Amino acid sequence: MLGRILHLLIKEFLQLRRDKSARFRLLIPPIVQMVLFGYAATFEVFNVSTVILDQDRSQESRALEDAFLRSSRFALAAPARRVADVRDAVEASDAQLGIVIPAGFAELLRKGQTAPLQVLVDGTNSNSALIALGYVGQIAGDFGQTYAQNLAERTGRLQGKPIVSVEVAERYWYNPNLNSRWFFVPGVIGTLTLITIVNLTAFAIVREREVGTLEQILVTPIRPFEFIIGKTLPFFLIGLLEVSIVAGVGMAWFRVPFRGNPLVLLLGTCLFLFATLAIGLLISTICRTQQQAFSSNFFVLNPMFILSGFSFPIASMPPVLQWLTYVDPLRYYLVIIRATFLKGVGLEALWPQMLALAAIAAVLLAAAVLRFRKSLD
Amino acid sequence: MTPSAPIVEAREVSKRFGALVAVDRLSFAVPPGEIFGLVGPDGAGKTTTMRMLAGVMRPDGGQIVADGVDVLAHPEQAKRHISYMPQRFGLYEDLTVDENIRFYADLFDVPRDVRETRAAAMLAASDMLPFRKRLAGQLSGGMKQKLGLTCALVHTPKVVLLDEPTTGVDPLSRREFWQILYGLRAEGVALVISTAYLDEAERCDRLALLHGGRMVHCDTPAGLKARMPGAMLEVVSPEPRRARDALAGQPGVRGVLLIGIGLHVHVDAAGRSAGIAAALAAAGVPVSEIAEVAPSIEDLFVALLDNAETPA
Numbered sequence: 001m002l003g004r005i006l007h008l009l010i011k012e013f014l015q016l017r018r019d020k021s022a023r024f025r026l027l028i029p030p031i032v033q034m035v036l037f038g039y040a041a042t043f044e045v046f047n048v049s050t051v052i053l054d055q056d057r058s059q060e061s062r063a064l065e066d067a068f069l070r071s072s073r074f075a076l077a078a079p080a081r082r083v084a085d086v087r088d089a090v091e092a093s094d095a096q097l098g099i100v101i102p103a104g105f106a107e108l109l110r111k112g113q114t115a116p117l118q119v120l121v122d123g124t125n126s127n128s129a130l131i132a133l134g135y136v137g138q139i140a141g142d143f144g145q146t147y148a149q150n151l152a153e154r155t156g157r158l159q160g161k162p163i164v165s166v167e168v169a170e171r172y173w174y175n176p177n178l179n180s181r182w183f184f185v186p187g188v189i190g191t192l193t194l195i196t197i198v199n200l201t202a203f204a205i206v207r208e209r210e211v212g213t214l215e216q217i218l219v220t221p222i223r224p225f226e227f228i229i230g231k232t233l234p235f236f237l238i239g240l241l242e243v244s245i246v247a248g249v250g251m252a253w254f255r256v257p258f259r260g261n262p263l264v265l266l267l268g269t270c271l272f273l274f275a276t277l278a279i280g281l282l283i284s285t286i287c288r289t290q291q292q293a294f295s296s297n298f299f300v301l302n303p304m305f306i307l308s309g310f311s312f313p314i315a316s317m318p319p320v321l322q323w324l325t326y327v328d329p330l331r332y333y334l335v336i337i338r339a340t341f342l343k344g345v346g347l348e349a350l351w352p353q354m355l356a357l358a359a360i361a362a363v364l365l366a367a368a369v370l371r372f373r374k375s376l377d
Numbered sequence: 378m379t380p381s382a383p384i385v386e387a388r389e390v391s392k393r394f395g396a397l398v399a400v401d402r403l404s405f406a407v408p409p410g411e412i413f414g415l416v417g418p419d420g421a422g423k424t425t426t427m428r429m430l431a432g433v434m435r436p437d438g439g440q441i442v443a444d445g446v447d448v449l450a451h452p453e454q455a456k457r458h459i460s461y462m463p464q465r466f467g468l469y470e471d472l473t474v475d476e477n478i479r480f481y482a483d484l485f486d487v488p489r490d491v492r493e494t495r496a497a498a499m500l501a502a503s504d505m506l507p508f509r510k511r512l513a514g515q516l517s518g519g520m521k522q523k524l525g526l527t528c529a530l531v532h533t534p535k536v537v538l539l540d541e542p543t544t545g546v547d548p549l550s551r552r553e554f555w556q557i558l559y560g561l562r563a564e565g566v567a568l569v570i571s572t573a574y575l576d577e578a579e580r581c582d583r584l585a586l587l588h589g590g591r592m593v594h595c596d597t598p599a600g601l602k603a604r605m606p607g608a609m610l611e612v613v614s615p616e617p618r619r620a621r622d623a624l625a626g627q628p629g630v631r632g633v634l635l636i637g638i639g640l641h642v643h644v645d646a647a648g649r650s651a652g653i654a655a656a657l658a659a660a661g662v663p664v665s666e667i668a669e670v671a672p673s674i675e676d677l678f679v680a681l682l683d684n685a686e687t688p689a
């Protein structure tokens with residue numbers, strides 16, 4: 001029995017050794033994607049193209065404009081002389097943000113009153129629009145507070161009635177600088193592994209079915225479970241290698257800290273790989289051709305990605321979708337991988353995720369093996 | 378035909394796909410050293426029968442025994458002695474000739490030295506020795522099929538199942554292929570072959586005529602020919618299509634088959650040639666010769682299936 005599994009393994013690696021493009025596909029795209037994700041996948045907003053129309057032309061309005069531009073959050077896209085210019089720039093997508101400082105702005109401030117500021121945002125990308133708007137509020141608020149303080153000091157109103165303010169002392173744990181790269185890089189490891197391993201497994205088995213070698217193997221004395229082990233073990237090993245490489249790139253290049261126990265991550269990775277191998281195997285049992293496998297993979301992997309909490313918070317999803325996330329192995333693996341990387345916690349905190357992953361993997365594997373046996377008829 | 382104990386036997390084997398009955402209570406037994414042919418039109422159940430014999434498809438009913446082992450109860454054990462060669466043998470095109478042979482030999486636990494001698498002998502017999510290091514994907518169609526046969530036979534099976542193995546293979550390779558099959562027969566291997574080529578059917582020791590999943594006839598080629606009712610007339614004519622039209626509906630004519638030089642006319646009894654000649658003359662079809670001939674397998678096939686469909 002072990003012999004036949006070994007023969008399959010040898011054959012599999014022989015084919016891999018001969019297939020230059022397969023080796024390339026295994027190594028280069030994950031690294032490239034890791035680097036791309038590391039740089040491109042970020043929630044932070046910089047250099048929002050902005051149009052500012054200053055109708056007040058006062059010292060105060062120029063100071064506020066300066067505060068916006070100095071923050072590096074906003075970049076001046078085009079000059080504006082009229083309100084129409086601002087509207088046109090946003091409509092033509094020349095600018096995402098339009099700020100209008102109305103006439104009389106400084107006068108109101110000097111009287112110690114609230115001065116309005118008109119902001120026009122292109123909400124097409126709601127996420128970055130909200131974030132940009134947040135910065136506008138923050139900068140304008142800071143400006144207002146400083147101005148009020150200066151005004152109070154100058155006019156001597158401070159004696160007697162001090163300005164009351166609440167100060168929030170913020171401390172972010174695990175990722176003190178709120179570096180979104182730290183959040184994404186571990187997630188990318190899980191996502192890339194999922195996509196690579198499901199694809200590899202499904203394609204490898206469907207290819208054998210397509211060219212007729214599957215049937216040829218099955219007329220030999222090999223047992224179905226021997227075939228399954230011999231066929232999935234190589235991808236399990238490749239999966240471990242891939243996680244190590246991508247994690248290595250993330251740590252070496254993006255300086256993401258690894259604070260936990262590597263063995264805990266290894267355990268989680270093994271459970272996760274079992275689940276992904278089972279998904280690949282399941283897909284291979286319903287597909288006759290590699291083309292079908294391609295579209296099925298797309299159909300399965302995209303929802304898994306969206307429901308995993310990779311970038312969209314699960315807590316904000318409608319209840320039905322939240323329930324669905326419970327059967328998504330990527331959901332648990334992302335928790336495990338982020339927690340071992342950033343929080344440094346161990347099994348004492350991660351056992352629920354480990355159990356869930358193990359249960360999902362067991363159910364999927366059992367279903368895959370049963371379906372695979374049936375699909376042979 | 379030897380009366381020795383069969384080495385592969387199907388007993389009342391049935392298989393249905395939904396409402397379709399692909400194989401219907403099929404029974405036959407093949408002794409060692411016999412080439413047993415399955416012939417029949419597409420959809421007759423040939424491939425389904427082959428796959429059930431090979432143990433890759435479970436029948437819905439019946440029993441299959443290979444070399445004394447129940448294939449359904451102990452498939453892994455039975456498969457050791459069976460070889461299955463489908464229309465297109467599953468080769469790994471990115472592995473070399475040698476690597477393919479080695480892989481299939483390993484799956485059958487063939488010892489290394491046995492593999493080496495057997496592979497060398499078989500490759501030599503099929504003129505494949507110079508190509509051992511070539512990738513299977515770079516072989517010609519005929520060479521691929523010969524490599525497939527080598528892989529399929531490397532474990533010295535007692536039962537060889539061949540499902541239309543020479544479809545799309547050039548005539549020269551086909552002849553070599555049959556030389557190998559005759560060699561196996563001489564070694565005492567039981568061979569079951571399905572074929573769409575009726576000249577190949579003629580080479581079998583016994584033939585089973587399948588239609589709609591059922592065995593219509595089973596006999597030696599000569600025995601089957603003797604079963605054919607009536608007689609066969611060969612009409613040599615430069616205008617066979619006009620001749621066919623002229624003969625349609627003539628008394629005593631059961632069927633007409635176009636052949637290269639004219640027609641084969643199946644008539645209900647000997648002595649119809651005068652009537653046929655008269656009918657053709659009346660229609661003005663030029664005819665150079667009308668003679669009674671021994672039926673070919675193809676004639677037989679058409680006549681027997683016609684009979685099976687419309688039982689008199």
